[in-house]
Amino acid sequence: MAKKMKIRAKSIDGICNLRLIIKHPMEPGLRRDKKTGKKVPAHYIEKVEIENSNELLTTAYWSGAISKNPFLKLELKEVFPKDELKVTWFDNQGQSQSQTEKVR
Amino acid sequence: MNRRLFLQQSFQYGFVSLAITTGLLHPIRVWAKRPDLSFKSTKIKDAINFLHGNKEIVDTDQIQLKAPTIAENGATVPLAIKTSINNIDSIAIFVEKNAYPLASHLVFHKGFNGNFDVRVKMSETSDVYVVAEADGKLYQTHKSIKVTLGGCGG
Numbered sequence: 001m002a003k004k005m006k007i008r009a010k011s012i013d014g015i016c017n018l019r020l021i022i023k024h025p026m027e028p029g030l031r032r033d034k035k036t037g038k039k040v041p042a043h044y045i046e047k048v049e050i051e052n053s054n055e056l057l058t059t060a061y062w063s064g065a066i067s068k069n070p071f072l073k074l075e076l077k078e079v080f081p082k083d084e085l086k087v088t089w090f091d092n093q094g095q096s097q098s099q100t101e102k103v104r
Numbered sequence: 105m106n107r108r109l110f111l112q113q114s115f116q117y118g119f120v121s122l123a124i125t126t127g128l129l130h131p132i133r134v135w136a137k138r139p140d141l142s143f144k145s146t147k148i149k150d151a152i153n154f155l156h157g158n159k160e161i162v163d164t165d166q167i168q169l170k171a172p173t174i175a176e177n178g179a180t181v182p183l184a185i186k187t188s189i190n191n192i193d194s195i196a197i198f199v200e201k202n203a204y205p206l207a208s209h210l211v212f213h214k215g216f217n218g219n220f221d222v223r224v225k226m227s228e229t230s231d232v233y234v235v236a237e238a239d240g241k242l243y244q245t246h247k248s249i250k251v252t253l254g255g256c257g258g
Contacts, residue, residue, distance in 0.1 A: 058210060065225045067225055
């Protein structure tokens, strides 16, 4: 199904710079197909969770107004090299994906 | 394991599993629900009210919203948010003239360093509001962004 997320996490002095790109169409459900004139059904990520060893750090609630293939950069305190950050997303069509990345 | 211990433990486990299924012992994330009413609001005032109630919002320069003044393509408008306010609980981004103004609501449980970037869609030239919640108080900042090509489609 979905392609892998791209996650980069680098920690300097306990402050981790997390960057992630998720492959997702992020269809807001407002657009019409130019050929058929029908509405394109909504398909967007509703929630992204970022965890560090089962401890929830950040939850992002999104709407269809987030760009296609969403990008998020986030600075997190007290995340150190060799910690494992887990990113999970859920979309409005019931799909989800989870991936872990070791902090460098 | 003697009989008494067995009975005791089975009773305890039974209670715990009951509590989990009835929602008493759910992990904390369950309480932080997606603010659906706010996401479905078509006016920015309603969206803020559903999210935070009728609280007073203070304009502040402690939140910086970095964004282009003119965005060529409304489909990807990069926003960079930086704040020096401590104990931020959540930050919401509203694009006033989008069909549904609330674009993103980030809830920080632990370890947020006051800095994040995200890309949003904008249907037309509009003000973008950033509303942050810290220690029960609300702060906001806004910026007008000109869009030459809309990104939400027809």
